[in-house]
Amino acid sequence: QSALTQPASVSGSPGQSITISCTGTSSDVGGYNYVSWYQQHPGKAPKLMIYDVSNRPSGVSNRFSGSKSGNTASLTISGLQAEDEADYYCSSYTTSVTQVFGTGTKVTVL
């Protein structure tokens, strides 16, 4: 199972909105509404930000939102803040009854 494709880096200024894409196939992202997004700060464990494409766990800011179109899922961060600077990973359920992560995106707040 190949990793889902994400841009290596995305940047934005404080207050702006950015979007991170996550491209898979019909065997993973496109086939199921089981896409999750994780935030990871250096040296820390990942944190769940979005699950089932667009749902936010309790306690996650509503500045984070998720969507999906075809084989591509997206995470949008609005009102970008310094604390949002981190690595972001998407993940998806697959037809092989496995889970696959994306390649990861480094978000830089300018």
Next chain:
Amino acid sequence: EVQLLESGGGLVQPGGSLRLSCAASGFTFSNYAMSWVRQAPGQGLEWVSFISGSGGTTYSADSVKGRFTISRDNSKNTLYLQMNSLRAEDTAVYYCAKDLEQYSASPTGAMDYWGQGTLVTVSS
């Protein structure tokens, strides 16, 4: 408060074995599926294995199938990963993670609590 505490990592020679443990507390352990996820130094996340709450259903990545075995002891609130025939490419921080929803039967990917990770280094 949910807590997950991994242990058992360390330095092992290629071809060797290691067993990781993940002690869980703060939730009804047997109601939740658990997973192992690893991260090689400076690299991205890689899903390793999944086990249902009862322990009756398991799934693993092709990269570890036949070498790694996930299991759990619900009486001890502990998750395990038995790793055999270790290779250099298995070097990583290994995280245990709890499913968001109760009674999951497959690795849909929503994991809301993670341990701090334990480092496994495979080298001669």
